[in-house]
Amino acid sequence: MSKLDIKSEMRAIDTKDRAWYKSLTKEEREKYDKQLWIQMRWASSVKGANSASYLMLVNEFTNVDFNTLKKHPQLQLQLLQIAGTGKPEFHEWIAPAKTGMKNKLLEWLSNEYPEYNEDELELFAKSNSKEDLIDRMEQEGMTKKEIKDIFK
Secondary structure (H helix, E strand, O other): OOOOOOHHHHHHOOOOOOOOOOOOOHHHHHHHHHHHHHHHHHOOEEEOOOOHHHHHHHHHHHHHHHHHHHOOOOHHHHHHHHOOOOOOOOOOOOOOOOOOOOOHHHHHHHHOOOOOHHHHHHHHHOOOHHHHHHHHHHHHHHHHHHHHHOOO
């Protein structure tokens, strides 16, 4: 029987079961190793009193250096287990935001202000009037057609 189902995977994180990864078969490990991003997504979302703690700890210890550590799945699991409380928690899936329809204004702003994250860019766009943004675009030398295309 496969140990790869979301309940047993999250239980291994919640209870800090350090032996769980080693108990997987070679095939199960290979499959699990390809799903680390999904594990991180599930682990960060807990219902109840520990939700903020899980979100913060998963982000702090696994999300930040995810690409650097992707070749070390057992270490990533152990980093996810830092968030564990020692008892099973209820995890729910929160789908990532859809990136297919990218807002052209936010795309332009991200090029202008690369140091801002997406939330900051959205706040910046909301806190400035359309006229202020157009004025800034004109100062950058953009044509009326380019500006109009951004605000479609």
